[in-house]
Every structure is written in structure tokens, then in C-alpha cells.
Amino acid sequence: MLNFILRRLIASLPVLIGILAVTFALGHLIPGDPCRALLGEKATDATCNAFIERYGLNKPLPQQFVTYMGNFVQGDLGNSIRFGRPVLTLLVERLPVTIELAICALIFAVLVGIPLGILSAYRHNSAIDVGTMVIANVGVSMPVFWLGLMLAFLFSVLLKDTIFVLPPSGRLSPGVDYPAFYQVWHLATDEQSASGLLIFLSRFNFLNSLLTANGAQFVDTVRHMILPALAVGTIPLSIIARITRSSVLEVLGQDYVRTARAKGLRELTVVLSHAVRNALLPVVTIIGLNFGGLISGAVLTETIFGLSGIGKMLFDGITARDYSLVQGVTLVTAVAFLVINLGVDLIYGFLDPRIRVS
Amino acid sequence: MSAAPDVLQLARPPAKTASQNLLLETFKNLLRNRSAIAGLIIIGFLVFIAVFAPQVATHNPIQSMIGQPGEVGKLPGKAPCLIALGCFEAQHIMGLDLNARDLFTRVIYGTRTSLSVGLASISIAIFFGTLLGLVSGYAGGWVDNLLMRLLDVVLAFPSLLLAITIVTIRGPGLENALAAIAIVSIPVYARLIRASVLSVKEMEYVLAVRSVGAGTLRILFIHIFPNTWTPIIVQGTLGIGTAVLDAAALSFLGLGAQPPTPEWGQMLSEARNYLFTSPHLVLFPGIAIMITVLGFNLLGDGLRDALDPRLHRS
Numbered sequence: 001m002l003n004f005i006l007r008r009l010i011a012s013l014p015v016l017i018g019i020l021a022v023t024f025a026l027g028h029l030i031p032g033d034p035c036r037a038l039l040g041e042k043a044t045d046a047t048c049n050a051f052i053e054r055y056g057l058n059k060p061l062p063q064q065f066v067t068y069m070g071n072f073v074q075g076d077l078g079n080s081i082r083f084g085r086p087v088l089t090l091l092v093e094r095l096p097v098t099i100e101l102a103i104c105a106l107i108f109a110v111l112v113g114i115p116l117g118i119l120s121a122y123r124h125n126s127a128i129d130v131g132t133m134v135i136a137n138v139g140v141s142m143p144v145f146w147l148g149l150m151l152a153f154l155f156s157v158l159l160k161d162t163i164f165v166l167p168p169s170g171r172l173s174p175g176v177d178y179p180a181f182y183q184v185w186h187l188a189t190d191e192q193s194a195s196g197l198l199i200f201l202s203r204f205n206f207l208n209s210l211l212t213a214n215g216a217q218f219v220d221t222v223r224h225m226i227l228p229a230l231a232v233g234t235i236p237l238s239i240i241a242r243i244t245r246s247s248v249l250e251v252l253g254q255d256y257v258r259t260a261r262a263k264g265l266r267e268l269t270v271v272l273s274h275a276v277r278n279a280l281l282p283v284v285t286i287i288g289l290n291f292g293g294l295i296s297g298a299v300l301t302e303t304i305f306g307l308s309g310i311g312k313m314l315f316d317g318i319t320a321r322d323y324s325l326v327q328g329v330t331l332v333t334a335v336a337f338l339v340i341n342l343g344v345d346l347i348y349g350f351l352d353p354r355i356r357v358s
Numbered sequence: 359m360s361a362a363p364d365v366l367q368l369a370r371p372p373a374k375t376a377s378q379n380l381l382l383e384t385f386k387n388l389l390r391n392r393s394a395i396a397g398l399i400i401i402g403f404l405v406f407i408a409v410f411a412p413q414v415a416t417h418n419p420i421q422s423m424i425g426q427p428g429e430v431g432k433l434p435g436k437a438p439c440l441i442a443l444g445c446f447e448a449q450h451i452m453g454l455d456l457n458a459r460d461l462f463t464r465v466i467y468g469t470r471t472s473l474s475v476g477l478a479s480i481s482i483a484i485f486f487g488t489l490l491g492l493v494s495g496y497a498g499g500w501v502d503n504l505l506m507r508l509l510d511v512v513l514a515f516p517s518l519l520l521a522i523t524i525v526t527i528r529g530p531g532l533e534n535a536l537a538a539i540a541i542v543s544i545p546v547y548a549r550l551i552r553a554s555v556l557s558v559k560e561m562e563y564v565l566a567v568r569s570v571g572a573g574t575l576r577i578l579f580i581h582i583f584p585n586t587w588t589p590i591i592v593q594g595t596l597g598i599g600t601a602v603l604d605a606a607a608l609s610f611l612g613l614g615a616q617p618p619t620p621e622w623g624q625m626l627s628e629a630r631n632y633l634f635t636s637p638h639l640v641l642f643p644g645i646a647i648m649i650t651v652l653g654f655n656l657l658g659d660g661l662r663d664a665l666d667p668r669l670h671r672s
Binding site for chain 1: 393507508511512515516518519520523527528603610611613630637641643648649651652659
């Protein structure tokens with residue numbers, strides 16, 4: 001297993017360098033003078049010279065690329081003109097919002113998508129099957145931002161006077177301040193005195209509410225998370241349901257399932273322990289591949305639901321032509337995508353020994 | 359001497375008759391597939407609307423209704439007005455947008471923009487993808503390795519995000535959005551063609567063609583290419599749907615079509631802050647996008663089933 005992990009790690013190194021090369025090359029495609037493009041109005045001759053010196057823009061391209069890689073390894077992704085702060089700091093501040101949204105959307109997609117897929121495979125060609133496939137087809141055809149807008153309209157306008165009313169924006173109700181877990185645990189008194197890691201962790205609202213045993217914050221977070229998670233999770237849900245269905249259908253027709261039935265096992269055991277267990281392998285891959293969709297979904301929906309994650313930041317960066325920010329977000333997301341797919345590969349190897357050996 | 363006619367016999371590509379049969383068979387299978395028929399009807403309908411947009415539309419897509427005869431009341435963002443709904447003023451089936459332009463007309467003209475962006479970007483992607491895939495698969499060795507690793511890098515990015523970055527850097531606009539969508543789609547097609555080439559190039563008839571002295575280009579384009587395109591048809595159809603979605607997303611972010619071009623994503627972008635007061639501005643363009651993407655997805659799925667030998671020729 002260790003050998004397998006090492007091999008996979010080494011195999012992904014060239015891709016990492018490739019990702020860096022692409023973002024590096026994109027930086028050189030900015031029309032006009034890179035310094036003035038990146039620094040905007042603040043670019044005087046003196047600042048430009050300092051900038052060129054700092055990023056080695058007067059050096060040969062290969063040397064610049066090495067500097068770029070070095071900066072990346074040290075966490076220097078440049079400064080954002082829009083926010084006037086280092087891109088990395090901004091990313092660390094806002095990542096929890098996006099990660100929380102992506103995880104909730106994924107949980108929703110998996111918890112609903114897999115059972116739907118299994119059910120429609122088991123009841124092949126029934127009304128449930130046809131219904132699920134219609135929903136799955138429509139689900140992948142909807143623009144995620146439009147679905148978000150429609151959900152916001154449905155749940156906060158049309159259902160305003162019912163118990164189903166949900167807040168259309170924000171992460172928590174306005175005006176309510178929940179204590180961070182480091183304050184409750186007396187690790188730090190306020191944000192100034194807390195370490196970066198503590199602040200980072202406390203920004204995960206679900207985690208914070210659990211660590212502080214704060215029921216009110218938990219409920220508030222859930223209420224605000226439902227609509228964005230539904231919007232972002234619908235496309236992965238549709239894809240997961242379709243893949244699960246076809247995978248389970250294939251497995252259900254195999255001999256060992258018949259054998260299991262012939263042994264007199266209960267139908268539930270046959271389907272869940274024998275068929276589904278083997279059918280879920282391709283689903284794991286699809287879940288990993290959907291990460292890209294989740295991030296794109298988050299980018300497009302965060303602005304709609306007023307969530308200040310990296311998607312909202314990217315949106316603001318695009319509007320302000322903040323090249324460093326857009327480049328930085330793309331780079332970090334691609335690297336995260338790479339790491340997650342590596343993780344999926346490893347899980348896959350763990351689940352299916354044949355892959356490990358080959 | 360008797361070997362020569364055999365070689366020539368083999369050198370004659372089986373492509374022609376086989377592909378004609380395949381085409382006929384595919385078409386028959388397609389007509390048996392419910393989702394494919396639904397997809398074909400939807401796409402046919404959309405193509406009709408796009409071609410005859412000036413005839414179908416009721417107004418000018420970029421003309422404000424303010425000051426026009428028969429228009430009364432507050433015009434910007436006006437709700438749909440239909441006699442059937444008890445409204446006897448000037449008829450605007452989908453209402454007016456925030457600049458008091460007829461929304462129905464803009465949605466109709468939006469079909470043109472979206473279909474052309476989808477078709478154009480995927481055609482470009484297929485062209486370059488096919489070229490790369492053919493070269494990569496046929497050349498093999500380090501050329502193949504290098505090209506495939508390069509495409510792996512493009513695939514390592516979430517595609518929409520890479521498109522966003524490209525357009526941000528090159529500047530917003532429909533052409534740049536189209537190019538960006540094409541660039542991020544190339545690897546998929548290149549890989550598909552490469553996989554087909556790898557299996558086709560080992561076939562006897564290719565060996566026979568080579569033995570009678572055909573050049574590399576001839577072998578590649580006349581003899582190998584016609585036998586590799588079927589997976590591209592399926593992927594291309596599904597790809598148009600994705601391209602329409604991506605183009606709408608780029609326009610929604612302000613990176614694609616610029617006002618006053620009627621484009622669905624751009625219309626949603628303009629209307630999103632008025633969701634609670636004029637929901638019809640968000641509803642209709644979104645439904646239009648959904649129907650379009652659904653049409654291509656249904657047809658793509660149907661084509662996949664129709665072309666899948668395991669399902670029909672076993």
C-alpha cells in the first residue's frame with residue numbers, strides 16, 4: 001500500500017508542475033505591461049521597478065518560472081489589488097465558507113443521489129426509475145446560479161408565511177454574534193490574540209457550533225445552508241444518481257448476485273451487502289471528479305446567497321480585473337483538485353486491491 | 359503474384375460500406391429511443407426559432423418600449439401581459455426587462471447567441487482535439503507522451519474555472535468566452551480520438567494500405583479518421599449542452615456576451631438583483647437555458663445508446 005501511495009504521489013508531481021506552468025503562462029498573457037495591469041492605479045515607475053525586481057520579470061522566462069514555483073512553495077501568490085492584501089491570506093480567510101458549502105452540497109448529493117440510483121436500478125423501468133432519471137436529466141441541465149435564484153425566490157418569497165421559509169442570504173442571521181470556540185475554551189480572548197489555525201477552524205460554522213455545543217448557532221447555520229447546498233448539490237446529485245443506477249444495474253445481473261439469492265439471503269442483504277458494495281466503486285471516482293463541479297458551483301452561487309467564500313471573492317476579483325487574485329484562486333483550486341483526485345485514487349486502491357497490484 | 363490483389367482488397371477501407379450501414383443502423387436505433395426523439399424535437403424546435411428569430415419575435419430585441427404606441431404605466435420590469443391573464447394593454451408574453459425591452463423577443467434572439475456559441479466552441483474543440491488525437495495516437499512514443507501529459511494538465515483544472523481565468527486575462531467578450539470554452543474542451547476530444555486511433559491503427563487494413571505505399575497523411579485522414587469519429591458524435595452532442603451552460607455562466611459573471619446583446623446568461627446577470635420584484639426576468643431565460651441543455655443531453659444519451667454495439671448488435 002505504501003508503495004502504491006508513493007507511486008501515485010510521484011506520478012502527480014509532473015501534473016503539479018504543469019498546473020504551475022499553465023497559471024504562469026496565463027500571467028504572461030495579460031495584455032500590456034504586467035506591472036501596470038497587476039498594480040493598477042498604484043503603479044508608479046518606482047513601484048513598478050520594485051515589482052519587476054521582486055517577481056524577477058526582467059529575468060529570462062525559465063528563471064522567472066523557477067522563481068514563480070519558489071514563491072508558490074513559500075505561499076506567496078502575490079497581492080490582490082481589489083483587497084490590498086496577500087492572496088494567500090484572503091484564501092485562508094474565505095476557504096472555510098466554500099469548503100463548508102462544498103461539503104454540505106456533497107453530503108446532500110451523496111445521501112440523496114446514491115439511494116435514488118439504487119432504488120431506480122432495483123425497480124428498473126418502474127415509475128420511480130423513470131421519475132428519477134427525468135429529475136437527473138433536468139438536474140444536470142439547469143444552470144446552478146439560476147437554480148439558486150429560483151430556490152431563493154421559492155423559499156423566501158413564495159413560502160414566506162409557511163414553516164418552510166428559509167433565509168435567502170448570509171451564513172448566519174444578521175446581528176447575532178456567536179462566540180468562537182477558542183473563546184469558550186479560553187484559548188484566546190479575541191481574534192487578535194488567537195492563532196491563524198484557531199481562526200481558520202472557528203470560521204467553519206458547523207464545527208464551531210459543535211465545539212461550543214451551541215444549538216442555536218447550529219440551527220441557524222443549517223437554515224442558512226439548506227438553499228446554497230441544494231443549489232450546488234443538484235448537479236452532482238443527478239450525476240451520482242445516474243452512475244449509481246447504471247453501476248447497480250450491471251452488478252445486479254451478475255452470477256454472484258444470483259448465487260447470493262439462491263443461498264436464500266434476504267433481498268435487502270443481497271442488494272445492499274452484495275450488489276451495492278461492488279457497484280459503488282465507480283461512484284467513488286465520480287464523487288472525486290465532481291469536486292471541480294462543486295467549486296464551479298460555489299463560485300457561481302456564493303454571490304447569489306451572499307456567502308463570502310472564495311467564489312464571491314473570485315467574482316469581485318473578476319469585476320475589478322484583479323489578475324493576481326483570479327490566478328491565485330485558480331491555482332489553489334487546481335492543486336486542491338489534484339490532491340482530492342489523488343485521495344480518490346488512494347481510496348479506490350484501498351477498496352479494490354486489483355488496482356493496487358497493477 | 360496472387361498476393362497483390364489480396365493486398366489491394368484489404369487496402370480498400372471497409373469504412374464506406376460499414377459507415378453507411380452504421381449510419382442507417384444508428385438512425386434506426388435513434389428513432390427507437392424515446393430520449394433521443396425528445397432531444398431531436400427540442401433541438402429542431404430551437405434551431406427553427408434561431409433561424410426564424412425575426413419572424414417569431416414580436417419586437418426589436420434592443421429597442422426600449424418607452425414612448426412606443428399602446429404602452430402605458432411603468433414599463434421597466436413590467437410583468438407579463440396577456441389577454442388570457444386579464445391584461446388588455448400592449449401584449450408582452452414574457453413581460454418587459456429593466457430597460458423596458460420585450461423579454462420574449464430577447465429570449466428568442468438569445469437562442470441564436472447560445473446555439474451559435476455552443477456549436478462554434480465545440481466545433482473548434484473537435485477540430486483541434488481531433489488533430490491532436492490523430493497525431494498523438496498514430497505517432498506514439500514521446501510525441502504521444504508529451505501531448506497527453508500537456509492535455510492532462512488542462513484536465514487538472516476545473517474547466518469552468520480555467521475558462522474564467524482565460525477570459526479574465528484576455529478581456530471579456532463573446533469571442534474570448536467562446537475561445538476559452540473551446541480550449542478547455544479540447545482534451546476530451548483529443549483523448550477520445552487517440553483511443554480510437556490506437557485500436558484502429560493496428561487493424562489489418564491499415565497495414566495493407568501502408569504496404570501498398572500510402573503516405574502517413576493519407577493513412578491518417580483518409581483511412582483511419584473515418585473509423586474513429588463515432589465517439590466524437592456522442593461527446594460532441596453532450597459537449598454542446600455543457601458549452602451552452604458554461605457560456606451562460608461566463609456571461610452571468612460579466613465575462614461573456616456584453617449588453618445589449620441578447621444572451622440568456624447575461625439577461626440573468628442583469629436581472630438577479632431584481633429577483634424579488636421582477637421574478638419573470640429570471641424565470642424565462644433560465645428555462646430557455648435548461649431546455650436547450652436538456653435537448654442536447656437527451657440527444658447525446660440517445661446517440662450513445664444507438665451507437666453502442668453491446669446494446670443492439672449482440
